[in-house]
Amino acid sequence: MIFYGITRAIFNSYYGRFLDLARxxxxxxxxxxxxxxxxxxxYRDILTVVSKDTEMxxxxxxxxxxxxxVIEIVDKIKKGLWKPPQEFDDxxxxxxxxxxxxxxxxxxxxxxxxxxxxxxxVITPAAIPIVGILLVYSIAMNPNDIIMISLTTFILxxxxxxxVVYPPESYRRYASKAVAxxxxxxxxxxxxxxxxxxxxxxxxxxxxxxxxx
Amino acid sequence: xSLLKNLSRLDYLLLVLGLLSNGGxxxxxxxxxxxxxxxxxxxxxxxxxxxxTGSKEPYVFDWYLFGPFSVDVLNDLDKLSQEGLxxxxxxxxxxxxxxxxxxxxxxxxxxxxxxxEVDKRIIYSxxxxxxxxxxxxxxxxxxxxxxxxxxxIELSS
Numbered sequence: 064m065i066f067y068g069i070t071r072a073i074f075n076s077y078y079g080r081f082l083d084l085a086r087x088x089x090x091x092x093x094x095x096x097x098x099x100x101x102x103x104x105x106y107r108d109i110l111t112v113v114s115k116d117t118e119m120x121x122x123x124x125x126x127x128x129x130x131x132x133v134i135e136i137v138d139k140i141k142k143g144l145w146k147p148p149q150e151f152d153d154x155x156x157x158x159x160x161x162x163x164x165x166x167x168x169x170x171x172x173x174x175x176x177x178x179x180x181x182x183x184x185v186i187t188p189a190a191i192p193i194v195g196i197l198l199v200y201s202i203a204m205n206p207n208d209i210i211m212i213s214l215t216t217f218i219l220x221x222x223x224x225x226x227v228v229y230p231p232e233s234y235r236r237y238a239s240k241a242v243a244x245x246x247x248x249x250x251x252x253x254x255x256x257x258x259x260x261x262x263x264x265x266x267x268x269x270x271x272x273x274x275x276x
Numbered sequence: 277x278s279l280l281k282n283l284s285r286l287d288y289l290l291l292v293l294g295l296l297s298n299g300g301x302x303x304x305x306x307x308x309x310x311x312x313x314x315x316x317x318x319x320x321x322x323x324x325x326x327x328x329t330g331s332k333e334p335y336v337f338d339w340y341l342f343g344p345f346s347v348d349v350l351n352d353l354d355k356l357s358q359e360g361l362x363x364x365x366x367x368x369x370x371x372x373x374x375x376x377x378x379x380x381x382x383x384x385x386x387x388x389x390x391x392x393e394v395d396k397r398i399i400y401s402x403x404x405x406x407x408x409x410x411x412x413x414x415x416x417x418x419x420x421x422x423x424x425x426x427x428x429i430e431l432s433s
Contacts, residue, residue: 101341108340115350122354146373149308149414150342157342256339263339267422 065217066197067190070224074182077230078175081238084245085172093248093261094169100258101165105158112150157266160273164266167233167273171241174234186227193223237272244268282330287390289352290361291328292317293377294387295403296410300379303365307353307375309414312421313406315344319425321405327398343421353377361386 124133139145186193197219198212205211230238247264251257266273283291292314296304304310315337318325322332337344353375356362361383365376379387391399409417 104341108342111340111345111347115347119354122358126358146368146371149306149369149372149374150345152372153308153342153418154340157340161341259339259341262341266341270422 066194066220066224067187069220070182070186070190070227073221073224074178074228077228077234077238078178081171081242081245082175082179084242084249085175088245088248090168090172090245094165094172097165097258097262097265098162101158101161101262104259104262105154105161108154108157109151112148112154116148116151160270161262161266163273164269165262167237167269168241168244168265171234171237174231178228178230182228194220197223233272237269240268240271281393283328283390283394285329285334285348286352286355286359287386288325288329288334289314289349290356290379290383290387291390291394291402292406293356293362294379294384294390295399295406297377297379300384300387304377305367305374306414307350307377309409309412309417310353310377311345311349312343312414312417313409314346314349315421316409316417317405321401324398324401324405328394328402343418344425356383 120133120136124130136145194216197216201212201215201219204215244265244267247268248261251260251264293304293310294300296310296313314335318333318335318337325334326332335346335348337346339345353362353364357364359382360380363378363380365378367374367376412420
């Protein structure tokens with residue numbers, strides 16, 4: 064019981080808040096929707112940039128009174144030789160970084176979820192044998208001292224508890240940012256641009272990971 | 277002394293371009309950078325913008341996946357070019373075309389006229405404010421906008 068309590072407390076300190084927020088937000092469903100929406104939003108962004116570029120091409124042709132300019136540009140576009148404006152790169156990159164940020168948040172969630180599954184399905188039933196082994200080990204180490212037996216068992220329980228639930232490096236580094244993102248998303252009212260806002264928040268909070276990857 | 281009348285949006289944009297280009301002596305590089313500066317100016321200095329234009333938000337910025345963007349800024353840049361006040365200087369980069377802007381002679385004259393119309397205190401504040409961003413690259417400004425304002429904006433509406 065004490066061993067399970069210690070392990071559970073350590074688990075909660077690492078994953079508790081994140082999992083709690085993730086469940087309140089129904090994150091699996093939300094991430095699925097965000098992954099679907101991001102493509103449409105990227106399409107809108109790219110189309111905005113492309114239509115502005117097209118307008119510029121047509122305006123230049125009108126200004127120069129030479130329709131050949133348009134024909135030449137269309138030819139270049141067909142051959143893949145037309146260089147888009149800088150905003151096009153921004154739109155494409157922001158789509159890519161958005162997809163990466165969503166995938167990363169998903170991986171953090173599954174990492175936390177898997178640990179919880181392990182804690183519930185493996186550690187809970189194994190708690191009694193584990194503590195039994197620890198107790199035998201403690202008695203062997205300190206045969207006549209009850210206080211030392213209890214202390215050794217307790218310390219070993221903590222060490223094993225930490226080893227069992229210790230999160231991977233990426234989770235340790237970004238969990239607080241993921242929590243910040245989820246807290247912000249909870250405050251976003253559903254309505255116009257809801258999904259876009261969520262994506263931007265996730266990108267904003269997990270941007271450091273996206274830049275590094 | 278304050279403004280005799282509010283600046284039109286085109287004059288306001290020309291004023292910013294003039295101050296960023298050291299009175300038209302230098303090129304204003306990167307349309308993306310200019311776009312973000314216009315956004316930051318409205319966001320961080322809306323009182324000043326209001327004194328200049330009569331509106332705290334002369335440009336309506338929408339949030340795209342790549343950050344704040346206003347088609348009106350691009351349209352106004354095109355108008356300035358069509359009126360012969362600004363030259364669009366295209367710079368071919370490895371994967372894209374970068375749009376840079378340079379004040380023409382007529383643009384510089386117009387800029388000087390605007391300077392005379394506007395309170396020196398406002399010009400000084402604006403110049404001082406813009407100097408913060410003048411030396412920054414487009415990507416540095418983009419990062420700044422993203423980190424500083426993303427959450428606030430996304431949650432506010």
